[in-house]
Amino acid sequence: xxxxxxxxxxxxxxxxxxxxxxxxxxxxxxxxxxxxxxxxxxxxxxxxxxxxxxxxxxxxxxxxxxxxxxxxxxxxxxxxxxxxxxxxxxxxxxxxxxxxxxxxxxxxxxxxxxxxxxxxxxxxxxxxxxxxxxxxxxxxxxxxxxxxxxxxxxxxxxxxxxxxxxxxxxxxxxxxxxxxxxxxxxxxxxxxxxxxxxxxxxxxxxxxxxxxxxxxxxxxxxxxxxxxxxxxxxxxxxxxxxxxxxxxxxxxxxxxxxxxxxxxxxxxxxxxxxxxxxxxxxxxxxxxxxxxxxxxxxxxxxxxxxxxxxxxxxxxxxxxxxxxxxxxxxxxxxxxxxxxxxxxxxxxxxxxxxxxxxxxxxxxxxxxxxxxxxxxxxxxxxxxxxxxxxxxxxxxxxxxxxxxx
Numbered sequence: 001x002x003x004x005x006x007x008x009x010x011x012x013x014x015x016x017x018x019x020x021x022x023x024x025x026x027x028x029x030x031x032x033x034x035x036x037x038x039x040x041x042x043x044x045x046x047x048x049x050x051x052x053x054x055x056x057x058x059x060x061x062x063x064x065x066x067x068x069x070x071x072x073x074x075x076x077x078x079x080x081x082x083x084x085x086x087x088x089x090x091x092x093x094x095x096x097x098x099x100x101x102x103x104x105x106x107x108x109x110x111x112x113x114x115x116x117x118x119x120x121x122x123x124x125x126x127x128x129x130x131x132x133x134x135x136x137x138x139x140x141x142x143x144x145x146x147x148x149x150x151x152x153x154x155x156x157x158x159x160x161x162x163x164x165x166x167x168x169x170x171x172x173x174x175x176x177x178x179x180x181x182x183x184x185x186x187x188x189x190x191x192x193x194x195x196x197x198x199x200x201x202x203x204x205x206x207x208x209x210x211x212x213x214x215x216x217x218x219x220x221x222x223x224x225x226x227x228x229x230x231x232x233x234x235x236x237x238x239x240x241x242x243x244x245x246x247x248x249x250x251x252x253x254x255x256x257x258x259x260x261x262x263x264x265x266x267x268x269x270x271x272x273x274x275x276x277x278x279x280x281x282x283x284x285x286x287x288x289x290x291x292x293x294x295x296x297x298x299x300x301x302x303x304x305x306x307x308x309x310x311x312x313x314x315x316x317x318x319x320x321x322x323x324x325x326x327x328x329x330x331x332x333x334x335x336x337x338x339x340x341x342x343x344x345x346x347x348x349x350x351x352x353x354x355x356x357x358x359x360x361x362x363x364x365x366x367x368x369x370x371x372x373x374x375x376x377x378x379x380x381x382x383x384x385x386x387x388x389x390x391x392x393x394x395x396x397x398x399x400x401x402x403x404x405x
Contacts, residue, residue: 001310002027002048002073003127004066004098006080006089008054009034009043014081017102018046020306021079029075059088061264067095075169079309081262081283086110100260100309101282108256109282112154112185115256119277124248126277127188129218137177141186142171148189150219153181164189164219192270194218194278197249198285198293199263200301200308206253207314208304210293211242212285215393225330225369228397233292233324235386244275252280260309262301264289274333287373288380290324295324295355295382322382325393329359330375331366333404337376346379350392356380359402366404376402 008018008030021028027048027060032039036050044050051069053062077100080089090106093099108114116126117243130141131154142149142165151174152162161181163174176185194217200208213232214221221229237246245267252265264285266278284290290301297317331337337360347354357379360366369375379396383389 001025001076002029003079003310004029004031004070004075004096005047006031006078006085006092007082008032008047008050009039011082012102013284013286015040015043016302017081017284017305018043019302020300020302021302021310022046024306024310025210026077026306026310029070029310031062038176056084056088059091062088063091063095066092070096077309079261083110083281087241088280095118105257106282109245109280110155112152112156112279113280119252119255122251124251124255124277125274128192129185129187131183132186133183138175138184138186139171142168145186145188148191150187150189151178151184152187152206153178154183154185156181162219163189173383190268190270190276190278192268192274192276195245195267195269196289197245197252197265197267197287198289199253199265200261200305200314201258201263202260202308202314203255203312204257204259206250208293208299208301208316208318209237209246209247209307210296211237211248211249212289212292213242221328222370226332228330229327229394230291230397231287231289231328232389232393233289233296235296235320235323235384237320239386241269244273245269248275248277256280258282260312262305284308288378291356292324292380295380296322296363317386322384323386323389324355324380324382325389325396326356326378326380327393327396327400328373328375329377329379329400329402330369331360331402331404333366335365335404337364337366337402338405339403340401341403342396346396346400349395350381353381353383353392354379355382366402 003026030047030050053065075096078089078093090103108118111132112313119126132138132141149165165171194214196212198210199206208393211234262284268276299317308314381392
C-alpha cells in the first residue's frame with residue numbers, strides 16, 4: 001500500500017505515526033516544504049520517497065507539484081495529522097481518486113461555524129456563537145450573546161489567538177490582537193470543567209476511546225506563568241462524572257460521519273452537570289496526549305492509527321489499566337536553567353509510577369512559556385487509583401521546581 005503523507009516531520013510526534021505506517025506495511029511518500037537532506041535520518045529512512053513543495057501557504061501550487069511528481073503513480077491513501085494541511089489532503093484525494101475524507105467531509109472539521117451546524121442538527125448542545133470578520137461584527141456579536149464570551153479563529157487549532165472577554169474594555173483590547181485572523185467565532189463562554197474525547201476509528205466504528213481532563217482549563221493555564229498545568233487521562237470511562245461526556249463524544253462522531261483515523265474533541269461539564277460540545281478535529285491531539293493514552297493501556301496508538309487507516313482494523317490493547325497525570329513544568333526566572341529542586345524526593349515517593357520524565361536539562365535556556373504548550377518539560381505518572389494519580393500530580397506541581405538563577 002502506498003500512502004502519501006503530508007508533513008511527515010511536524011508536529012514533533014508525527015514521525016512516530018510515519019513509523020506506524022511503515023510497520024503495517026505501507027510505502028510512505030512524504031510531502032513537505034523542507035529539503036529532504038534537512039530531515040532527520042530517522043524520518044528519511046522511514047520514507048520510500050519524498051516530494052518537496054515550495055510552501056504550505058500556496059496550496060494550489062503545492063498540489064500541482066505533488067501531482068506532477070507522482071507522474072501518474074498510484075496512491076492508495078492520502079493522510080495527514082497536521083491541521084493546516086487537512087483541506088489540502090482532501091483536495092489531493094479528490095484529484096488522485098484516493099479514498100478517505102473529501103473536501104465536503106473535511107470542511108466541518110476545520111470551519112467551527114459549519115461544525116456547530118452539524119452538531120446542532122443532531123440535537124446536541126453547543127455554545128451559542130456568531131461568525132465575525134470585522135470589529136463591528138465582533139462588537140455586535142458580543143451584544144447579542146452577552147458577556148462573558150470567547151473569541152477564537154473559525155479555522156484555528158488549540159488555544160492560539162483565543163481570548164476570554166468579560167466586558168467591552170477587554171473586547172477592545174483583544175480586537176487588535178486578532179486583526180490578522182480573517183474570521184472568528186464569537187461564542188458563549190461555558191463555565192465548567194474542560195475535557196477531551198479522543199478516538200481512533202476504523203470503518204466508521206470507534207475502536208479506541210479516551211477522556212482527558214485539563215487542570216486548570218487551558219485558557220487559564222496559558223495566562224498564568226506560575227501554574228503547572230496538568231492533564232489527566234481517566235482510567236474509568238464509565239465514571240458518572242464523565243460518562244455523559246463519553247456519550248456526547250460518541251454522538252458527535254456519528255453526527256460528523258467520521259470513518260477512519262484519529263479524532264480529538266473538547267467538551268465541557270458545567271457546574272450543574274450539563275455536558276456541552278466544544279470542538280472537534282480529525283487529527284491526533286497535541287501536547288503528548290497520544291503518549292498519555294499509550295501509558296493508560298500499555299498500547300501503541302501510533303501503530304493502531306496506521307492499522308486503522310491502512311487496513312480498517314485495530315488490534316492494539318484497549319484495556320484501561322491506569323489513570324495517567326501529565327504535569328507541565330515552567331522554570332522560574334530568566335535565562336539558563338541552573339537547578340531543579342524536588343526531583344530526588346519525587347523519585348523516592350513515586351519511582352514505581354513515573355512513566356516519563358522529560359525536563360529541559362540543566363545548562364539549557366528555558367523556553368518561552370507563552371509560545372510552547374509543554375513549556376520546560378513534563379513529568380508523567382500513572383496509577384490504577386484515580387485519587388492517587390491526582391494526588392501525585394498535585395505533589396509534583398507544588399514541589400518540583402526549575403530555577404534560572
